Amino acid sequence: MSPGSHQDSWDCSPTPSRALTPKKEVLMAPHDSMMSRSPLSRGITRRSFVGSIGLVAFGGLLTACGSDETPSGGTTTGGGASSGSGGGGGNIVIGEVHATTGPAASTYKNYFIPANIAVAELNAAGGIMGRQLTENLKDDGADPAKETQVFRQFAEEGVNFVIGPNTSTTCLAAVPLATQSKILNLNVSTSDKLNDVASYPYSFLIGPTNTPAMNAIVDFAVAQGWTKIALLHSNDTFGQQAVDPITARAKEKGAELVSVVEHAVDATEMTPFVSKIQEAAPDVVVCIQALVPTQTAMFNAFQNLGFDVPKIGTTSISSETLRVAVPAEAYANTYAVYLKSFSYTATEQVSQKNLDYLKLVTAQAGNFNGLTTAGLVYGPYDFLHMLKIAVEKAGSTDTEAVVKALEEMDPYDGVAGTIKFTAESHNGLTDDALVVCKAASGGDAAKSQGGFLLERG
Known part of the structure; x- marks a missing residue:
């Protein structure tokens, strides 16, 4: 400079920066009213959450009842048979990409917690279209060179929905293959480029870009x-x-x-x-x-x-x-x-809904000494609850249909704030959500x- x-x-x-992929068309459709609220606003309590905790194995990489190693080296948590995120009667798999090894592991070690909480709540409430959710965690070491392999594995396993990666560099490395494979993913990143809907129609963000x-x-x-x-x-x-x-x-x-x-x-x-x-x-x-x-x-x-x-x-x-x-x-x-x-x-105090959410987080996180808060108050929790609404509205786990449903969804009252996706912007938070x-x-x-x-x- x-x-x-x-x-x-x-x-x-x-x-060096990575090049963007060529632009693609994005689905457009008329607005359809959908009243959307966080489950914490609807009265899901800590007791009901803890009562459902057996439905998923908390802790991402921890070995638990119902966990098994996938052929790709990721870890799948949750009971029952898994059949990817697509059609069929098996579980819907939620892919997650986190750095559990390497120099960034201490920074991102707790980023899987919001998704754990959302999966437990959704499974306790009957899942999505009657299908339980299973988490498939893959370690990228926060290394952009590993993202092609990670997302190729997700594509081979038929995973349609992925949370992560967790840095701008790794997200930008992952998004071309995610786009090519039509994997709908929530990027935990600050990069404005990931909100280029024409180039990356399956990329979503909930956070301050x-x-x-x-x-x-x-x-x-x-x-x-x-x-x-x-x-x-x-x-x-x-x-x-x-x-x-x-x-x-x-x-x-x-x-x-x-x-x-x-x-x-x-x-x-x-x-x-x-x-x-x-x-x-x-x-x-x-x-x-x-x-x-x-x-x-x-x-x-x-x-x-x-x-x-x-x-x-x-x-x-x-x-x-x-x-x-x-x-x-x-x-x-x-x-x-x-x-x-x-x-x-x-x-002006924090809402009771958000305080209830933090109780669920602390139940998993335990000792806060060394805990990184950034990933725990942003998108995955809200996004998975919005995904349920979108999939059931679309009547399908087909990613193009789900993208369309997310874009048409009414503003969602989430813990991160009011979230609204459109065909022009896949970052659900507005500027006034930041202080x-x-x-x-x-x-x-x-x-x-x-x-x-x-x-x-």
């Missing part, structure tokens, strides 16, 4: 009077995709982007990069990193340099894993983009429910 008159760009050999998140960050900074903004980002897709929207939004809001510094995605010595940012004397630093070890090294560098400046990041910067790894004084002046539905103020919160407020045991609820900044 070429430095501008007010920018200091530091190139650390970024990973990059541009709305960066807009929220810049707007919050300017509202605080922090108009000299620096950007410190990793050299993967997740980090690089922040540059253009922050640059554009800063210009639009009359702010100045005084420094842009890039570092290796897995850097564990961050002092040179933070020092470079410090030279520009910014009012605030936007920090875009995905891996907890790198984030920890970054906060330590800020503290060791005596560089006490506000820091704003995406949801991952508010994780419990990071909060317990970083000295409190280094973390105190940190903010995170978060879901409004899981945030609170002195006068900026005090990251350290997750450490307030009485108010945060184990780090899940954050106080708005």
Whole structure:
């Protein structure tokens, strides 16, 4: 990236971006009214959930009654025969892609929990079209090179519906084959490219994609009077995709982007990069990193340099894993983009529906020390309940029919907020679903429910 008159760009050999697939047509159909509410709004209690817990084997990779290894090396959980996601009378298989090995495993180790909860609830309520759901978990190690093999295995096994992967780089690597195989998948990613419906008609998102998140960050900074903004980002897709929207939004809001510094995605010595940012004397630093070890090294560098400046990041910067790894004084002046539905103020509290959901999460997660919250308050739980409505509306597990039903579905009252897919946008959350919160407020045991609820900044 070429430095501008007010920018200091530091190139650390970024990973090349992957090309997009050719555009395809997307199904269009007239709207059909469907009233949609989260099952927690309809009175499913923790007791009824726990009573159904035997219907699925919790814990993803844990060996449990009814679990068996699939030929592809994934793990299938749930009772009864499995026949993929397609037609027939067997179970409907929900594929899941998570990093359970490799350097990112500690960051993403609990991301399967929302899907576990939804599958248990759906099975307890009779499944989808009378068919039980089975989870098929595959480990990608957060390695984009493995996604072709993972999704080829799903296609060979007849799996129509997949949750994951969990990073922008891996999602972008997976989506061409998912599209080719007509696998409907919920990407746990911030990449705006995954919402290109014409190119990726089977790709869905429920969460803050990059541009709305960066807009929220810049707007919050300017509202605080922090108009000299620096950007410190990793050299993967997740980090690089922040540059253009922050640059554009800063210009639009009359702010100045005084420094842009890039570092290796897995850097564990961050002092040179933070020092470079410090030279520009910014009012605030936007920090875009995905891996907890790198984030920890970054906060330590800020503290060791005596560089006490506000820091704003995406949801991952508010994780419990990071909060317990970083000295409190280094973390105190940190903010995170978060879901409004899981945030609170002195006068506005989190809904009972969302508190009930968190009770289900804590029942599985147990010890919160080391727990990453980001994946636990976003899309999989809501998406699987929406999938039930769509499949039963379509009367089929055919992915094109289900996509059409999802696009025509009325706004869904989920734990992530109000979710609405359309033929033009497969990201179900609107920009006003996002707020900026005090990251350290997750450490307030009485108010945060184990780090899940954050106080708005």
